[in-house]
Amino acid sequence: MKMEIKIAPDGMAVRVMLAFLATAGLFYVNIMPAIVSGLIDSLGFSRTDAGLVASFNIYGAAVGALAAVFLITRVYWKPLAAMLLIGLISMDAISIWVSDPLTMKLTRGLHGVMGGMLVGVSFAVIARVTLVHKTFGYLLFVQFGLGGVGVMLLPPLAPIYGTSALFLALIAFSTVSFMMLFLLPDYRVEDAPKAVGNGDIKWRPLIVALLSVFLFQAANMGLYAYIIDLGKSYGLTIDFISPILGISAWAGLIGAWMVIVFSTRFGRTWPLFFATGLTLGATIALHFSADKAIFWLANVLVGITWAFCIAYLLGICAEFDKAGKMAALGGFASKTGLASGPMVASFLVSGGSYTVLINIAAVALLGCMLICLYPTQLLDKLDKSGQDEVA
Structure with a gap:
């Protein structure tokens, strides 16, 4: 007698599993400091080469996320996700044996394409679940929780075991996500709830929301x-x-938890504006990193606000289209920002000074804080008029 495990389509368990699936495609971002540092210390890569490896990886993810926008309503997502997870495991295994900077860039770029496509598919599925902000909160909870373990434990291991320790950690995560995949419900496009405005995509605020995501992630x-x-x-x-x-x-778990608890109960505008402002202040404080207390406080504060802000920003993109295309497009904007940040930084820090980089990041955060007011105020207004789902 065959036994089937039934998972509630809107329950906490399914939100956690979707969080693992989405995280698997981009978990290397959460341990990026360990990877960049490991490439410099273990393989002797220059600062510029190490940063470009990160950029190739995430730009590949941006390409994959963009491809997911066109695929997600044309193919069944589960077999696609399974193939992508197998591809990620294969590319991480190959990366263990690579020591040449150019080969590593190309290998991680291909890994990024598959990972970005997986994240785009996952975001599209998340958009089909009720209370999308809450699900993104679970996503950030998983990312920051396990990312914290990674950046704490992996950097000291890299000088001893080389970069293999980093890539084996990624393989383990993808394997767990692969096993969870088969427990998830189908989440068909035709069963998805309606989007903001009964299905008519509001392109102007959506484009502004996408730009906000890009600036925030790049900074x-x-x-x-x-x-x-x-x-x-x-x-x-x-x-x-x-x-x-x-x-x-x-x-960052605090920020993710706050998104899960608050959802849209207090709207989006002021919580997001306030949290982005705190991120800006903490970034400026990095100018004084010689003071251990300031370095500690700045990093902790950014950890909290990063999880809080990006969950809301991605949720805003997802609410413009419940079929999932705009959620996948939000993933593309996110990955383009995540890739552009290290790429720009790789040229700014070649001399070992971080002053200019901190200033440019602060300007980008200020821009994000100001322009995201438009889409958040629109969605808050629609909430009050009853045209959007209310938490």
Whole structure:
């Protein structure tokens, strides 16, 4: 007698499994400081080459996420997700044996394409679940929780075991996600709830929301990819930096938890404006990283607000189209930002100074804080008029 495990399509378990699926395609971003530092210390890559490996990986993800926009309503998502997970595991295994900078860039670029497509597919499925902000909250909860373990434990292992420790961690995560995939409901397009405005996509606020996602992710990842080296440039040691990064990632659990609890209960405009402002302040504070307390506080604060803000920003994109195309497009904007940050940073920090990089990140965050007011106020207004789902 065959036994079937039934998972409630809107329950906590399914939100966690979707979070694992989406995280599997981009988990390397959560341990990016460990990867960049490992490439520099273990394989002798230059700062520029290490940063470009990160950029190739995430630009590949942007290409994959864009491809998902066109695929998600044309193919059944489960077999596609399974093939992509197998591809990710294969590319991570190959990466263990690569030591040439150009080969590593190309290998990670291909890995990124598959990972980005998986994230795009996952975001599209998340858009078909009720209370989309809450599901993105679970996503950030998983990312920051396990990312904290990664950035705390992996950097000290890289000098001993090389980059293999980093890529084996990614393989393990993808394997767990693969096993969870078969427990998820079908989430067919035709069963999805209606989008904002009864299906008519409002392109102007959507484009602004996508730009907000890009700026926010570029600003944060440009600094985060080099945060270990940044700390070292101010005289801090890896023994001090690694635990701080783990703690700051776990602090992100607070931000993700707040999204799960609040959803849209207090609207989107003021919570997002306030949290982005805190991110801006913490980023500026990195100018004073020689002070251990300031470095600690800035990283912890960014950990909390990063999880909080991006969950809302991605949720805003998803609400414009419940079939999932705009959620996948939000994933594309996110990955383009995540890739552009390290790429720009790789050229700014070649001399070992981080002053200009911090200033540019601060300007990008200020831009995000101001322009996201338009789509958030629109959605809050539609909530009040009863045209959108209310948490």
